Amino acid sequence: MSWLTDFFGDPANWSGPDGIPARLLEHLEFSALALVLAMLVAVPLGLLIGHTGKGGLLVVVTANLARALPTLGLLVLFVLLLGTASILPVIIPLVLLAVPPILVNTFEGIRGVDPELRDAAYGMGLTGGQVLGRVLVPVALPLILLGLRLSAIQVVATTTVAAYTGLGGLGRFVIDGFATKDYAGVVGGSVLIVLFALVVQIVFMLVQRATVSPGVSQRLITPKKGRL
Amino acid sequence: MITFDAVTKRYPDGTVAVDALSLEAPTGEITVFVGPSGCGKTTSLRMINRMIDATEGRILLDGVPVQGIDPPTLRRGIGYVIQQAGLFPHRKIVDNIATVPYLLGWDRKKARSRAMELLERVGLDPAMGERYPFQLSGGQQQRVGVARALAADPPVLLMDEPFSAVDPIVRTSLQDELIRLQAELNKTIVFVTHDIDEAIKLGDRVAVLRVGGRLAQLADPKTLLSEPADDFVREFLGRDRGIRRLRFVSTEGMRLRTDLTVTEGSDDPADEPWRLVVTADDRPLGWVSRDRPGTLEPYGTFRPGHDSMRSALDAALLSPSGCAVAVDGEGRVVGVATREALDEALTEAADG
Ligand SMILES: Nc1ncnc2c1ncn2[C@@H]1O[C@H](COP(=O)(O)OP(=O)(O)OP(=O)(O)O)[C@@H](O)[C@H]1O
Ligand SMILES: [Mg+2]
Numbered sequence: 001m002s003w004l005t006d007f008f009g010d011p012a013n014w015s016g017p018d019g020i021p022a023r024l025l026e027h028l029e030f031s032a033l034a035l036v037l038a039m040l041v042a043v044p045l046g047l048l049i050g051h052t053g054k055g056g057l058l059v060v061v062t063a064n065l066a067r068a069l070p071t072l073g074l075l076v077l078f079v080l081l082l083g084t085a086s087i088l089p090v091i092i093p094l095v096l097l098a099v100p101p102i103l104v105n106t107f108e109g110i111r112g113v114d115p116e117l118r119d120a121a122y123g124m125g126l127t128g129g130q131v132l133g134r135v136l137v138p139v140a141l142p143l144i145l146l147g148l149r150l151s152a153i154q155v156v157a158t159t160t161v162a163a164y165t166g167l168g169g170l171g172r173f174v175i176d177g178f179a180t181k182d183y184a185g186v187v188g189g190s191v192l193i194v195l196f197a198l199v200v201q202i203v204f205m206l207v208q209r210a211t212v213s214p215g216v217s218q219r220l221i222t223p224k225k226g227r228l
Numbered sequence: 229m230i231t232f233d234a235v236t237k238r239y240p241d242g243t244v245a246v247d248a249l250s251l252e253a254p255t256g257e258i259t260v261f262v263g264p265s266g267c268g269k270t271t272s273l274r275m276i277n278r279m280i281d282a283t284e285g286r287i288l289l290d291g292v293p294v295q296g297i298d299p300p301t302l303r304r305g306i307g308y309v310i311q312q313a314g315l316f317p318h319r320k321i322v323d324n325i326a327t328v329p330y331l332l333g334w335d336r337k338k339a340r341s342r343a344m345e346l347l348e349r350v351g352l353d354p355a356m357g358e359r360y361p362f363q364l365s366g367g368q369q370q371r372v373g374v375a376r377a378l379a380a381d382p383p384v385l386l387m388d389e390p391f392s393a394v395d396p397i398v399r400t401s402l403q404d405e406l407i408r409l410q411a412e413l414n415k416t417i418v419f420v421t422h423d424i425d426e427a428i429k430l431g432d433r434v435a436v437l438r439v440g441g442r443l444a445q446l447a448d449p450k451t452l453l454s455e456p457a458d459d460f461v462r463e464f465l466g467r468d469r470g471i472r473r474l475r476f477v478s479t480e481g482m483r484l485r486t487d488l489t490v491t492e493g494s495d496d497p498a499d500e501p502w503r504l505v506v507t508a509d510d511r512p513l514g515w516v517s518r519d520r521p522g523t524l525e526p527y528g529t530f531r532p533g534h535d536s537m538r539s540a541l542d543a544a545l546l547s548p549s550g551c552a553v554a555v556d557g558e559g560r561v562v563g564v565a566t567r568e569a570l571d572e573a574l575t576e577a578a579d580g
């Protein structure tokens with residue numbers, strides 16, 4: 001326990017480029033940037049493939065690729081190629097890691113919507129775009145968000161490993177701690193990483209709450225008072 | 229009016245689902261497509277709103293070929309109801325109903341108030357507007373499906389087995405509701421079913437299709453039952469075709485006896501095998517047999533001129549007396565149709 005108080009109680013750990021706030025910000029920056037970039041690629045692609053039904057093979061290939069990708073190897077490779085002057089060597093592998101879960105789940109979510117429902121939407125006179133935007137996406141949203149959440153967790157975890165390459169992030173505390181036998185740093189860093197992952201989960205839960213219709217999640221809704 | 233002009237649908241795999249179909253669905257009437265599974269009913273229906281495009285031939289809406297109209301525009305002007313209702317699960321009922329008005333750019337408030345009005349029209353509690361589809365029963369969802377199709381007041385309604393996924397009691401009430409709605413709205417309706425009883429009940433005209441998508445017969449239900457065009461139609465109509473036809477035989481002017489009723493508690497003057505006991509204000513209580521004076525036996529009623537011969541016969545068969553009790557709109561006994569009277573009416577029906 002004293003390790004924790006040592007780590008969190010040391011004022012030196014709360015300031016400067018290798019303090020907790022700076023490392024936290026770096027971690028957030030790497031993860032968020034990678035996730036957003038992956039989302040920008042994978043969501044539209046998944047929607048398009050799921051909606052048109054063309055290119056399903058691409059999804060299968062990416063999904064399998066994802067399982068085979070040695071992220072750490074890629075990380076080292078990109079650092080060797082590009083150096084550590086920019087964050088690119090970290091971001092590229094993270095994006096590659098984040099794309100497949102988002103792509104696969106978005107695709108499956110859209111494709112899995114009840115064909116009767118899709119049919120009814122067209123039958124009402126919605127255009128292809130309206131069917132996608134107003135019916136398929138809201139109905140498939142839980143799966144799309146699941147893909148994003150899976151990617152986010154992986155990215156957050158892998159960003160920790162990024163510290164091996166000499167870049168920042170919360171992983172630094174752990175790796176540097178092992179190197180210098182500073183076990184307070186190891187434990188404190190680990191706790192921060194776990195807390196970070198927890199916050200990410202909570203954020204996704206809140207997003208899910210706010211964006212998925214109660215009609216889809218089948219959450220019980222309390223009737224609003226003062227209406228009618 | 230919807231006109232099929234030599235319409236053929238050949239699917240890419242070579243299946244001919246509809247073969248040179250020519251028929252008209254007149255304005256303001258219910259035209260039913262009926263036939264065995266796979267005979268091309270759904271395909272025919274969906275060619276009207278271009279959910280499927282015809283391979284050959286033309287389909288005209290009031291003389292205008294639908295093939296020339298861009299599908300979303302065409303479909304917003306045609307109500308469409310399908311078997312599983314197909315409601316949008318993420319939208320409240322009121323917004324589901326207002327789907328087409330929203331698409332047409334109606335003001336939100338106007339669209340919603342129209343939706344609430346329709347909710348009542350189809351027999352649902354307006355409070356249901358704020359629910360989501362998963363909170364409704366199948367039958368209620370189906371009513372919402374009908375309301376949604378009617379929302380923008382389209383002149384044409386296409387219904388593909390809309391009531392086949394609900395239990396028989398709900399189905400009957402939905403059918404009655406549709407008949408009632410249609411009496412008010414006078415839409416041009418094309419209704420698909422594989423249930424010949426439903427076809428006969430709902431159709432102003434019934435088109436019987438045979439497998440391969442060819443028209444076997446197009447006629448009003450009465451003609452269909454009395455003059456089936458060929459063996460296929462005869463077989464499809466089933467064995468009790470004659471009984472079903474009684475639905476179209478009126479009980480208007482049937483001979484009724486008024487000397488068989490006795491008021492409760494009073495003495496019976498006539499010596500008849502069966503007498504009908506009624507209350508002081510002429511409500512039926514039951515039949516009494518000469519042999520067992522103390523026991524009230526069951527009775528069945530019908531409304532002469534309003535109910536069909538089928539109902540009258542049904543009423544007679546419900547009672548050991550073999551007679552049907554004729555009542556007025558308020559349920560007061562106006563007379564009794566004896567076996568002889570029923571027999572006369574049946575003979576007349578068989579002749580004409
Ligand atoms: N997309 C398709 N591709 C190939 N054949 C099809 C397709 N859709 C339907 N068919 C065939 O066309 C024929 C008519 O089908 P359709 O769905 O119109 O029948 P239906 O009368 O509505 O039958 P049911 O009462 O079972 O609904 C059937 O033989 C069916 O197998
Ligand atoms: Mg069908």
